[in-house]
Each structure stands twice: as structure tokens, then as C-alpha cells.
Amino acid sequence: MPKTSTEDRAWIDEAIRRVDADANRSADTHLHALPLPVDGIELYLKDESVHPTGSLKHRLARSLFLYALCNGWVGPTTTIIEASSGSTAVSEAYFARLVGLPFVAVMPASTSTEKIALIEFYGGKIHLVDDAGQVYDEARRLESGCDGHYMDQFTYAERATDWRGNNNIAESIFDQMQAELYPIPAWIVVGAGTGGTSATIGRFVRYRRFPTRVAVADPENSAFYGGWESDRSDVTTCVPSRIEGIGRMRVEPSFVGGVIDEMLHVPDAASIAAMRWVSNILGRAVGGSTGTNVWASLKIIERMRQAGESGSVVTLLCDGGERYLGTYYNDRWLAENGLDIAPYARKLEEFAGTGDFTD
Incomplete structure (x- = not known):
């Protein structure tokens, strides 16, 4: 773009005012407590689907x-x-x-x-x-x-968001957790599409010196898990992710592996089973990446349970399921894509009854 003129500067000022005014008209997103059959551990969903455009x-x-x-x-x-x-x-x-x-x-x-x-x-x-x-x-x-x-x-x-605060998603989570039984989360679990959310949260918890650990849940066919595990940024895959919004065929420049404490690989069928399971609990449909987040969160919760740890885990409800009625909520689409969610659905039902999420 050429040197900014006086007229262009006035237009930019007005554009920024409109964007800020839109933010002021929007309330913060909700934090839902998801009931668990596990004593001493709480799971929360930060509901980003209530934004004006319906997603994180x-x-x-x-x-x-x-x-x-x-x-x-x-x-x-x-x-x-x-x-x-x-x-x-x-x-x-x-x-x-x-x-x-x-x-x-x-x-x-x-x-x-x-x-x-x-x-x-x-x-x-x-x-x-x-x-x-x-x-x-x-x-x-x-x-x-x-x-x-x-x-x-x-x-x-990862650089457009102020990770020190300024009402970013990390600051919002910690503010909303203040009155909970375990106000400082033991873990925050997110997916990675650009890497911006994990970078923001990971930097924030370090800046504020919280003991919270950050985990990234990665779906099939994504390069992030392999890149993080091998500490390489040139890892690529040949097939795109089937879980829209997260997972990439390359390690994106915004992915900051140094602020992530753990990554968990989640099968696509497990993501979709967990998505449907959460939707039944909440009484409304959620998207596939929420299922990825929840499955990874339950794996972490199982580890905490076995270690006798107590505390809270926070993850994200990224978007609503109405965007995926023709795919993840369509059994014919699942069959056409070779996705059998039945074993994972049974595991979730067993967990709901026993609190046991062991493999």
C-alpha cells in the first residue's frame, strides 16, 4: 500500500472505531461446566460459538x-x-x-x-x-x-493478538474462573489451526506465572503434532485434515511450539464421537474441533485421575454444529469417508457411567 494520505488516515480512524464499537457491543463468551463422573476434577468449555459470527x-x-x-x-x-x-x-x-x-x-x-x-x-x-x-x-x-x-x-x-492481556481469550478464561472450586486451571486444551490461540494462551500463562499447562489436540493428517514432536517446522502431510478449522498440511508460521507443554493426537472418528456426545449433554450441536478438544481433555483428566490429582481443565467450544449437518452429523457422510465412530461412542458412554477413560 502506498504512503498513507490524510484522507486515508481519516478512513482508517473510522474503520478502527467501527471495529472497536462492534467489540463493545459484544458480551464476553460463556464458560460452561461440563458434568463429569470424576471426583475432584472439573471440566469447562469456553463457548466461542456465541460470537456474532459464531466461532472462535x-x-x-x-x-x-x-x-x-x-x-x-x-x-x-x-x-x-x-x-x-x-x-x-x-x-x-x-x-x-x-x-x-x-x-x-x-x-x-x-x-x-x-x-x-x-x-x-x-x-x-x-x-x-x-x-x-x-x-x-x-x-x-x-x-x-x-x-x-x-x-x-x-x-x-500469533502476532496480531496481544498475548499480555487486553481482553484476549486467555485473560477472559482466568477472569471467569476466579469463583470456581479450582480457579487456576491445571490444563488448558486447544486445537491448532493457525497456532494463534495456543500461542496466545501459552504466552499469557508464562507472563502471568501461572502453573497452568497448555495442551494442543491435533487431528489426523495434521503436520503440527509431527512438527512439535520432532522440533521441526518443515514437516508436511499429503492429505488435508477432515476436522475443519484445525489441523494443517504444514506447520504454519504462527505455530509456536515452545509455549506448548504437550500435544495429543486424536483420531477423527474420536473427534466426531466426542462432538456428538457433548452435543447430547448440552442439548445443542457443537462442531468437530470441539470434539477433538474434549477427547484430548478426557485423556488428560484420566491421567489426573490415575495420579490422584484434583483441579480444573478448560477447553474450547469452537463453533456450533449447524455448520456440519451435511458432514459430521450425517451418517452417510461418515460411511463414505470410512469413519466408524461406534467404538469411541461406546468408550464415552462407559466413561459417563464409570468415570474410567483408560485405553
Whole structure:
């Protein structure tokens, strides 16, 4: 973007005011206590589905817009471009409309039709690619072909959010936990899509000197687990993740492995079984990444139980299940994708009755 003019600076000021005003109109997200048949251990779900755009990515999109505006990368004629599997694009389309800018989402062709419809509802345009690994280069190509700015969530997620506080998700969790039986979580469990959430929470707990440990739950076909385990950033996979919103074919630049205490690999069928299990408990549908988070949380809780430890575990309800009615909630889709959730569903039912989650 060329040197900022007086007129452009005035537009940027107004755009920032609109984004801040939108945040002021939004209440904090809820923290739900999920009943467990385990004495001395509590599990909480931070419900990010209640954001205006229905997912955890609303926080990221707001931060990315503020970061780009304050850096002078976005002006009154800029086309916003993002590479996204869905939820980030939904939220960025919302903020682009809020400040009056066009938005284009570069997405894998496998993205759920429900997410595509939401992006279009907010005025965004869809640019589909057959190979999920092509989204980055295609977004850059589109950026160079117009007066555009590629938001690049996978690079800027970890630096666009102020991890010291300023109402980030970590500060919100600890504020809401203050009156609970175990106010300082023993563990916080999250998935990784960009790596921005795990980086923010991991840095925050270290900065505030909390003993809380941070675990990342990673689905099948994701490079994050292998990259973290081998301490390499060049790990890649050949097949995209089936759990939308988390898991990537490469270790993204925003993934900060040094602030993560543990990673857990979660089978996709286990994620979907846990998603349905939580949905039945809450009485409303949640998304697949929530199932990934919950399955990993229960593995950690089982370890705590066996060690005779007490405390709290906090994880994220990332988005609502209405975005996945044609996939994760569709038994025919599961069969077509070779996903047998029955063994994992039985394990969850046994846990509900006995409190035992051993393998």
C-alpha cells in the first residue's frame, strides 16, 4: 500500500472505531461446566460459538483487521483476501462488510456448504481450489492482481493478538474462573489451526506465572503434532485434515511450539464421537474441533485421575454444529469417508457411567 494520505488516515480512524464499537457491543463468551463422573476434577468449555459470527475465529478476525489497519496495509479501496477453510473467512467477511470493503475467501473445494453460505451472507465472494495446499499461493496471486491485501492468518495470527492481556481469550478464561472450586486451571486444551490461540494462551500463562499447562489436540493428517514432536517446522502431510478449522498440511508460521507443554493426537472418528456426545449433554450441536478438544481433555483428566490429582481443565467450544449437518452429523457422510465412530461412542458412554477413560 502506498504512503498513507490524510484522507486515508481519516478512513482508517473510522474503520478502527467501527471495529472497536462492534467489540463493545459484544458480551464476553460463556464458560460452561461440563458434568463429569470424576471426583475432584472439573471440566469447562469456553463457548466461542456465541460470537456474532459464531466461532472462535471472530476474535482472530478482529485482531487481524486491527493489525492490518494500524499497520497501514488496508485502506478505503483495498480488497481483503484470505486463505481459509471456513470459519476465519466467515468472520473476516463480517468485518470487511463492517468497514465497507470487498472480501474474497480462497478455500478448499471440500469446505462445507454451510460455511460457504455464511461467507456469502456477509457479502464475501468464494474462490475455490481443488488442492487444499494451493490456498496460500492462490491468495497471493489474487492479491497481486488487484488492489488487495492478503490477511494471511497463518503468518500473523500469533502476532496480531496481544498475548499480555487486553481482553484476549486467555485473560477472559482466568477472569471467569476466579469463583470456581479450582480457579487456576491445571490444563488448558486447544486445537491448532493457525497456532494463534495456543500461542496466545501459552504466552499469557508464562507472563502471568501461572502453573497452568497448555495442551494442543491435533487431528489426523495434521503436520503440527509431527512438527512439535520432532522440533521441526518443515514437516508436511499429503492429505488435508477432515476436522475443519484445525489441523494443517504444514506447520504454519504462527505455530509456536515452545509455549506448548504437550500435544495429543486424536483420531477423527474420536473427534466426531466426542462432538456428538457433548452435543447430547448440552442439548445443542457443537462442531468437530470441539470434539477433538474434549477427547484430548478426557485423556488428560484420566491421567489426573490415575495420579490422584484434583483441579480444573478448560477447553474450547469452537463453533456450533449447524455448520456440519451435511458432514459430521450425517451418517452417510461418515460411511463414505470410512469413519466408524461406534467404538469411541461406546468408550464415552462407559466413561459417563464409570468415570474410567483408560485405553
